Amino acid sequence: MLQAPRGRAGAALWRRAVAVRTMAGASGRARLFDVRSREEAAAGTIPGALNIPVSELESALQMEPAAFQALYSAEKPKLEDEHLVFFCQMGKRGLQAMQLARSLGYTGARNYAGAYREWLEKEG
Template sequence: MLQAPRGRARAALRRFAVAARTMAGASGRARLFDVRTREEAAAGTIPGALNIPVSELESALQMEPAAFQALYSAEKPKLEDEHLVFFCQMGKRGLQATQLARSLGYSGARNYAGAYREWLEKEG
């Protein structure tokens, strides 16, 4: 007998994926940035998110691509990237990060207003 997948967790992840795809548009793919502290992110994050604490985001987004790659083991976002999604625990730091990224020329920066808290509630 087949067991049904954990309904709520799967449904929450599906909703988030749909929201990210919608935000990314038909041709793009959203990149997720967890701007909480390293300790918060280590305790749990949205799968696939890159942790860059909001306190170091400005310097990270101004780094040379090679330095960013060396520090974060990920490709630095490009100014023309359309689908950069920032989130924190409850929404305030995610919004701050989004505004900071936009001020640096990342016009595709978006805030996941529901934040990790909403994702976690729906996941569990």
């Protein structure tokens, strides 16, 4: 069993490792979706995240793959994708996005409960 490192720096490292593992699951790579507004995402986001505001998410996830690609310059997630991680600033919109995605059949949808705020604190 893994032991958490001691000290403040060790604790931060441990929390980050747990958060990344939670976001990606035990295996595989997570696809990150920033569901905040375009303005919020433009001010800073988790590297590699695709910004789709929660207000657009339902229509985006129902688009044809070619239309999704054209609008977001990214491959549309597949229903069977395992690690689709939604996040916002503090957690509420991310949870809403996860629930919406699951209702559309994306069973691998997850919410990064710590949200961008937690990620930013760990990066800083």
